[in-house]
Amino acid sequence: MRLATFTAGAAEARVGVVEGEQIYAFPAGMTMRDVIAAGLAEAHRLGERARAEGDGFALAEVRLLAPLQPTSVRDCVAFEEHVEGVRRSVDGRAGVPEAWYDAPTFYFTNPHAILGPDETARFPAACAMRDFELEVAVVVGRAGCSMTESDARTAIFGYTIMNDWSARDLQGREMQVSLGPAKGKDFATSLGPWIVTADELEAHRDDGGFLTLTCTAAVNGVEVGRDVLSNAGWTFESMIAYASRDSRVEPGDVIGSGTLGNGGCLAELWGRRGEQDPPPLREGDEVTLDVEGIGTLRGRVGVAEPAPPLTPVRRRRYADFRGEPV
Incomplete structure (x- = not known):
């Protein structure tokens, strides 16, 4: 099944099942998080009932929203080719770090900055190196702690396309602090156009x-x-199992695959070619991501208003910091 969140006219957002060029609505008031928490079997039952009872809406006449508002968003880095190219582009170092081979490493990004199909990602005004990232994300359907990979497979609700928009110049500077990306990533993440349930891709x-x-x-x-x-180095089951290790995953968690190689983002190509070819994204550009078996996710590039300045850092001499006499 393809499950989407949509609006029709001035009506409130609804969840529905997409069938051909029609979308059939689930009961009013039900969110995608509710559907996920109910499980795949219940989702199929709701879909069958919606198709049987409703006339449906023409897909061309509704507005698709982000398929869900995630409980959390983790983003892995599962493709060696991407790691090698972007590492050269962002911090000037060659090769793949040996630690990459240990586990499907991830970072947390902002679940409150989720965009849907055809929405505009507003990059920070201070960013000049604007980039997209082509990813597939898995949607977790069952809570768990320290799952095995076998457990994780049964916990997969479905999959969606993910665009991890990236401000590369901000990312390159802030990652020198060795805490990972922050403002270079957390302004926008696009998901959509819908969730394809796990059984559809078996x-x-x-x-x-x-x-x-x-x-x-x-x-x-x-x-x-x-x-x-x-071509990923890690399966989605591995990603979920690792995310849950000594921790917890919940229904509605989204875990990105990390960016695919061979031009899954511009920064990888910049690193390989030694120049910004193709050039960074410009305001008004449209990025289209296509994934076989899932669909197409489009998004546009915008620029936010300049952010208010911060008070400059208070610099302290090391002797002062240690409490020693100056």
């Missing part, structure tokens, strides 16, 4: 548990990246 699973889905990225209609999701 036919694409290879013997290693990876999903063999072709994924492409285009800027203003010109393809700049193409890769296959099964």
